Amino acid sequence: MQKKILIAIDGPAASGKSTTAKLLAKKLNYSYLDTGAMYRAITLKFLEQKIDLENLKKWKKILETTEVFLDYSNGNLEVWLDKVNVTSKIRTPEINNSISEVASMAFVREKMVALQQEIGKNGGWVIDGRDIGTVVFPKAEVKIFMVASVEVRAKRRQKDYENSGLSIPFEQVVSEIKKRDEIDSNREVSPLKQAKDAIVFDTSDLSIEEQVEFLYKKILEKI
Ligand code: CDP
Secondary structure, eight states: OOOOOEEEEEOSTTSSHHHHHHHHHHHHTOEEEEHHHHHHHHHHHHHHTTOOTTOHHHHHHHHHTOOEEEEOTTSSOEEEETTEEOGGGSSSHHHHHHHHHHHTOHHHHHHHHHHHHHHHTTSOEEEEESSIIIIIOTTOSEEEEEEOOHHHHHHHHHHHHHHTTOOOOHHHHHHHHHHHHHHHHHOSSSOSOOOTTOEEEEOTTOOHHHHHHHHHHHHHHHO
């Protein structure tokens, strides 16, 4: 039997990680873990509670009893927060505006990273995020750092919004992405950064199919 390995895909906002990771996992018959979805669910909870993001003590307490569960059983990702399906609520501009702040809190990361490590511990996973190859699974057999120009990423994200019925001006999407990259890259805990042994993969001029094919070939060399 082929050895089941771990594939870590990190990179800045809207660089194509999740679409690529999902298709790649399918092609390899692996499972896919969208760690961003976990931080999105936590951010939704924090925003819905309407407590100041500065009130760390209160958040710590709330997080202790918060449950995030990702379900892929029907072929598409469903995100459950405290037993409520929040899938359609986590990719809004409001969440995108606050998520980097929430994801930079050490106690939030501690809980999420432990959960991710438990899920992926036996291999056979494609996992995407910001710190997968550096912190969550520093020994992952394949590490990809996916990049693309800000313009390309903003266009992709604007299209995602359009597909969910939201019309957001291009400039607004550009500034949201830039702001997130800035906070994600400069936070103290687990910043977004390329692992030393990661393959840097620029997807600016590639289609999704080309991205998946390229990575699939790279991975076959490893397994
Ligand atoms: O799809 P997109 O690249 O826009 O974002 P995402 O992967 O869903 O991640 C959303 C946000 O969650 C990021 O901007 C980070 O602030 C945070 N995140 C993180 O800190 N660590 C991860 N492993 C994954 C996401």
